[in-house]
Amino acid sequence: xxxxxxxxxxxxxxxxxxxxxxxxxxxxxxxxxxxxxxxxxxxxxxxxxxxxxxxxxxxxxxxxxxxxxxxxxxxxxxxxxxxxxxxxxxxxxxxxxxxxxxxxxxxxxxxxxxxxxxxxxxxxxxxxxxxxxxxxxxxxxxxxxxxxxxxxxxxxxxxxxxxxxxxxxxxxxxxxxxxxxxxxxxxxxxxxxxxxxxxxxxxxxxxxxxxxxxxxxxxxxxxxxxxxxxxxxxxxxxxxxxxxxxxxxxxxxxxxxxxxxxxxxxxxxxxxxxxxxxxxxxxxxxxxxxxxxxxxxxxxxxxxxxxxxxxxxxxxxxxxxxxxxxxxxxxxxxxxxxxxxxxxxxxxxxxxxxx
Amino acid sequence: xxxxxxxxxxxxxxxxxxxxxxxxxxxxxxxxxxxxxxxxxxxxxxxxxxxxxxxxxxxxxxxxxxxxxxxxxxxxxxxxxxxxxxxxxxxxxxxxxxxxxxxxxxxxxxxxxxxxxxxxxxxxxxxxxxxxxxxxxxxxxxxxxxxxxxxxxxxxxxxxxxxxxxxxxxxxxxxxxxxxxxxxxxxxxxxxxxxxxxxxxxxxxxxxxxxxxxxxxxxxxxxxxxxxxxxxxxxxxxxxxxxxxxxxxxxxxxxxxxxxxxxxxxxxxxxxxxxxxxxxxxxxxxxxxxxxxxxxxxxxxxxxxxxxxxxxxxxxxxxxxxxxxxxxxxxxxxxxxxxxxxxxxxxxxxxxxxx
Numbered sequence: 001x002x003x004x005x006x007x008x009x010x011x012x013x014x015x016x017x018x019x020x021x022x023x024x025x026x027x028x029x030x031x032x033x034x035x036x037x038x039x040x041x042x043x044x045x046x047x048x049x050x051x052x053x054x055x056x057x058x059x060x061x062x063x064x065x066x067x068x069x070x071x072x073x074x075x076x077x078x079x080x081x082x083x084x085x086x087x088x089x090x091x092x093x094x095x096x097x098x099x100x101x102x103x104x105x106x107x108x109x110x111x112x113x114x115x116x117x118x119x120x121x122x123x124x125x126x127x128x129x130x131x132x133x134x135x136x137x138x139x140x141x142x143x144x145x146x147x148x149x150x151x152x153x154x155x156x157x158x159x160x161x162x163x164x165x166x167x168x169x170x171x172x173x174x175x176x177x178x179x180x181x182x183x184x185x186x187x188x189x190x191x192x193x194x195x196x197x198x199x200x201x202x203x204x205x206x207x208x209x210x211x212x213x214x215x216x217x218x219x220x221x222x223x224x225x226x227x228x229x230x231x232x233x234x235x236x237x238x239x240x241x242x243x244x245x246x247x248x249x250x251x252x253x254x255x256x257x258x259x260x261x262x263x264x265x266x267x268x269x270x271x272x273x274x275x276x277x278x279x280x281x282x283x284x285x286x287x288x289x290x291x292x293x294x295x296x297x298x299x300x301x302x303x304x305x306x307x308x309x310x311x312x313x314x315x316x317x318x319x320x321x322x323x324x325x326x327x328x329x330x331x332x333x334x335x336x337x338x339x340x341x342x343x344x345x346x347x348x349x350x351x352x353x354x355x
Numbered sequence: 356x357x358x359x360x361x362x363x364x365x366x367x368x369x370x371x372x373x374x375x376x377x378x379x380x381x382x383x384x385x386x387x388x389x390x391x392x393x394x395x396x397x398x399x400x401x402x403x404x405x406x407x408x409x410x411x412x413x414x415x416x417x418x419x420x421x422x423x424x425x426x427x428x429x430x431x432x433x434x435x436x437x438x439x440x441x442x443x444x445x446x447x448x449x450x451x452x453x454x455x456x457x458x459x460x461x462x463x464x465x466x467x468x469x470x471x472x473x474x475x476x477x478x479x480x481x482x483x484x485x486x487x488x489x490x491x492x493x494x495x496x497x498x499x500x501x502x503x504x505x506x507x508x509x510x511x512x513x514x515x516x517x518x519x520x521x522x523x524x525x526x527x528x529x530x531x532x533x534x535x536x537x538x539x540x541x542x543x544x545x546x547x548x549x550x551x552x553x554x555x556x557x558x559x560x561x562x563x564x565x566x567x568x569x570x571x572x573x574x575x576x577x578x579x580x581x582x583x584x585x586x587x588x589x590x591x592x593x594x595x596x597x598x599x600x601x602x603x604x605x606x607x608x609x610x611x612x613x614x615x616x617x618x619x620x621x622x623x624x625x626x627x628x629x630x631x632x633x634x635x636x637x638x639x640x641x642x643x644x645x646x647x648x649x650x651x652x653x654x655x656x657x658x659x660x661x662x663x664x665x666x667x668x669x670x671x672x673x674x675x676x677x678x679x680x681x682x683x684x685x686x687x688x689x690x691x692x693x694x695x696x697x698x699x700x701x702x703x704x705x706x707x708x709x710x
């Protein structure tokens with residue numbers, strides 16, 4: 001604390017991102033990045049944009065990228081907002097749709113950035129307890145005073161909630177906005193984007209950081225009714241006119257258009273996830289059924305933190321959350337088949353030593 | 356308005372950036388971009404970073420870039436904050452140092468984003484009238500309840516305020532933060548960065564968009580006491596962990612290190628500014644003495660808006676502000692010598708037709 005800090009700074013409890021070590025030979029399975037590189041077409045598009053025009057501001061309205069995203073999801077461009085990663089889109093959404101004095105709801109086990117935003121913007125919140133099986137307690141989200149936000153699939157549980165339940169939550173919150181944070185949806189089943197034309201209180205947020213291998217480029221987007229998109233634009237244009245640079249715009253456009261590459265690497269990740277899940281079960285791990293690019297696992301005889309520490313000693317980074325209810329779980333990102341073969345073999349030796 | 360909008364959205368009056376037309380053969384002198392391309396070393400650095408690592412998140416702490424900026428300004432890295440353009444840095448600063456209920460002060464003629472931020476964050480403000488010669492009325496900024504912000508040189512007036520006056524303002528606001536927005540400082544005289552080690556209530560904000568030809572890359576930074584920088588980090592880490600992408604980090608590092616190229620193009624812009632100023636005076640324009648990469652001019656017989664419109668018809672874009680006191684001025688960015696030769700010749704013919 002310091003006499004020059006605003007009350008906003010003083011009340012913050014900043015988010016702590018996963019470790020971003022750049023050590024060589026590190027197997028980095030802690031921040032759910034895609035193990036495959038971006039599409040070659042992304043590289044070409046950025047290359048083509050790497051010229052003297054960098055001296056010029058990018059488009060403040062990001063029209064061409066919004067149009068391409070809209071086309072992909074069969075929406076209109078005025079139903080799409082683009083931001084600097086889905087984290088920025090979520091921050092703008094908290095400002096645009098949630099109100100100090102009106103309590104919002106999100107699950108007690110979820111993306112740990114939500115309470116961080118809430119503190120910064122002075123929004124009160126209720127952490128709704130998950131069911132015993134870690135699934136979302138759907139009816140506890142009905143009639144929220146201030147709005148609802150949760151990821152689907154949820155993180156770090158990896159569990160997908162069916163659209164019928166999402167519809168129930170949307171229909172039972174007619175006076176507030178329901179934000180579905182679909183960072184991992186491409187590894188799961190149907191997206192709630194299909195509901196955007198029907199429900200004016202639904203905002204669906206996605207990112208290019210996971211399924212499109214572009215965590216390093218910072219592009220996320222929101223889809224919803226044009227009036228919700230206008231609210232996000234008003235906030236953005238009161239904050240920073242240009243949040244996505246020229247190279248990122250070019251790369252993101254190529255990424256959304258290269259559907260074949262996207263399908264191929266997404267299917268690869270899902271196939272790897274399935275065999276890894278089977279192998280982990282064989283060596284005594286319990287897993288929640290994952291619809292994401294990570295697994296949320298625990299072992300019947302070794303503490304999760306101990307596994308985390310032993311793996312880290314051997315240059316394998318996973319993510320452990322020191323939080324009630326989930327402190328005996330590890331979140332492990334799906335890597336390539338080779339990555340996961342190494343992981344399984346290390347886990348086997350950790351377990352055998354323990355016996 | 357819409358029932359789903361927060362009170363923050365409802366009270367916003369978004370900033371309107373200068374037109375970003377991409378028409379061919381357009382002479383774009385409206386948003387103070389540098390007429391010279393970024394350093395060739397910037398291009399090389401981005402090229403080297405354009406690889407499969409784009410799938411990985413960038414550094415959330417941007418350590419290497421902060422260290423390079425610190426070295427250039429003879430500071431420590433903990434005195435430097437980096438953001439997505441100086442607009443984002445300013446937005447975070449409003450959140451970090453200004454408080455709803457405490458009135459801040461900025462000039463009545465200044466960067467038009469300040470009142471926009473203030474409305475978004477619900478900060479009350481007093482617009483302090485400039486002196487008759489458009490200079491800043493220094494003593495009217497003393498003992499501000501909530502803090503002070505202004506650009507030096509000021510925009511769109513182009514006038515530089517000497518550091519002795521800046522020191523007066525800092526020393527007469529011991530309990531609040533004074534933000535000096537130095538977007539154009541490299542075209543002027545001494546930066547207030549030299550005061551950062553002495554005054555704990557001073558924050559100096561700069562950008563790579565103007566003097567380093569990187570408007571398209573979105574990198575800005577703030578320099579101040581480590582406690583001020585910590586406040587900015589707390590806000591940023593409650594908002595978006597990674598606001599600068601891998602390619603922008605690489606480009607910005609190369610830009611700050613290529614001092615020779617920077618000096619060369621900066622001197623070119625200043626030299627062009629001086630002859631253009633002389634030529635404009637010869638054809639009847641009045642100019643404020645510019646310490647920036649733009650000129651703020653008016654003509655004794657033709658309305659500024661008319662000149663703006665006639666230039667636009669001929670594919671030359673300048674900026675006109677439809678605001679009291681300055682609505683008869685045009686803001687014209689300094690281009691290359693060739694650009695400005697074209698401009699002067701068009702202005703001559705506009706004036707001769709009018710006679």
